Amino acid sequence: MGKETSSVSAGQIAIFIMMFSIGSTPMFQLGTDAKQDSWIALAAAAVAGLGMLWVYRTLQNRAPEEDMGGLLKLHFGKVIGIVLGVAMSLLFAYESMRNVRDFGELTLSTLLPQTPMWCVMLIITGIAYYTVSKGLTTFFRITQILLPVLVGSYGLLLLLLLIGGLIDPQRLQPVLENGIGPVLKTAFPDLLSFPFNQVIVLLVFWKYATGSKKTGAASYTAYIAVALFLIAVNAVIMMVLGPALTELKTLPTLEAVVLIRLANFIERLDILVTMLLYIGLYVKIAGMYFASVLLLRSCCKVPLKVGALAIAPLIYAASFLEPTNTYHLWAGLEMSVKMTPFFQIVLPLLMLIIGIGWVKRKAERQKASP
Known part of the structure; x- marks a missing residue:
């Protein structure tokens, strides 16, 4: 595993950012x-x-x-750094669990309503464990294979919505009807926390692309591209369903695609959307799971396979804590996004400020020491 994780390219980092950020996001109409x-x-x-x-x-x-x-150790010292690192590892495991539950709920509501949820979630957790056990390079190569499928399919769906005449720009009117206040209140901290600040996992993965000088530029480019994509998807769904209907639907993207009817032949494309959501959820589950395990190894010297075996049951068991899908969605879209900004925003900004002028020199001294 040690050798395998040392060969991640800037392009693979960029593709991971796009796949990871898309993830489960199209399941929800954010900012309603x-x-x-x-x-x-x-x-x-x-x-x-x-x-x-x-x-x-x-x-x-x-x-x-x-x-x-x-x-974390460089900025806060060994003891506090380890404590914060373990806390971050558990946060990543929690986020992975949320996507496992999303996977189970999506399966029961669309494809396999008679299948026990525990079985569906056990299967996807097992697949995620198998992915982690095969190493980071293998996982990043999988995202390379899946990206063209995701981009091509979403492009096709957008084209069909246009051809079907379902997109009405008037549904975005009037712009800023109630001023900028409600927009900013919706954006911060909720939308900042999910989906955009979840790219904090890159602080776990960037280490493995140190040989590439293009990693930073690739990361920024990929982030901007996926942000534009998510904004476009949000606007398109709103133009298809309208604000009132969108707010009532649990899975608005599916509802929008169900409306496609072309030549009495092309229809029932909600199955395609479900498959795309499965791809995004898999990448999100495995990505968060991987980050949790690698961070645990970094902080506590826990071997990767041991960490993977310890985290997998934790993720699976925690996915049953929320009794209903309504409670699950409330906890994720209302509660979690209020708590995670401490780790996503406050802690990094604190590190940025306190480490000015000395952390880099400290890291160089540690690297030079035998």
Whole structure:
């Protein structure tokens, strides 16, 4: 595993960012509190998220050969760094669990309503464990294979929505009907926390691409591309369903695609959307799971396979804690996004400030010492 994780290219990092950021995001119509201005709220959060990506990248540049665990130790000392690193590892495991539950709920509501959810979630957790056990390079290569499928399919769906005459720009009117206040309230911290600030996992993975000088540029480019994609998807769904209907639907993307009817032949494309959501959820589950295991190894010297075996049952068991899908969605879209900014925003900004002028020198001294 040690050798395998040392050969990640800048292009693979960029593809991972796109696949990971898309993830489960198209399952939800984010920012519905802003009504038809939800796409503006998403754009505002994306700009702020780009600023946080710069913060993450600045922290990584202080010690390019360290991951998040090493950076936490450099900034806060060994003991506090380990405590914070373990906390971050558990946060990543929690986020992975949320996507496992999303996978189970999506399967029961669309394809296999008679299949026990425990079975579906056990299968996807097992697949994620198998992915982690095969190493980071293998996982990143899988994302390379899946990206053209994802991009091509979403492009096809957008084209069919246009041809079907389902997109009505008037549903985005009036712009800023209630002023900028509701838009900013919707964007911060909720939309900033999910989906944009979840790219904090890059502080775990960037270490393995230190040989490439293009990693930073590739990361920024990929982030901007996926942010534009998510904003476009949000706007398109709003133009198809309208703000009132969108807010009522649990899976608005599926609802929009179900409306496609062309030549009495092309229809029932919700199955395609479900498959795309499966791909995104798999990447999100495995990515968070991998970050949790690698961070645990960095902080506590837990071997990768041991960490993977320990985290997998934790993820699976935690996926049953929320009794209903309604509670699950409330906990994720209302509660979690209020708590995670401490780790995604406050902690990195604190590291940025306290480490100015000395952390980089400390890292260089540690690297030079025998």
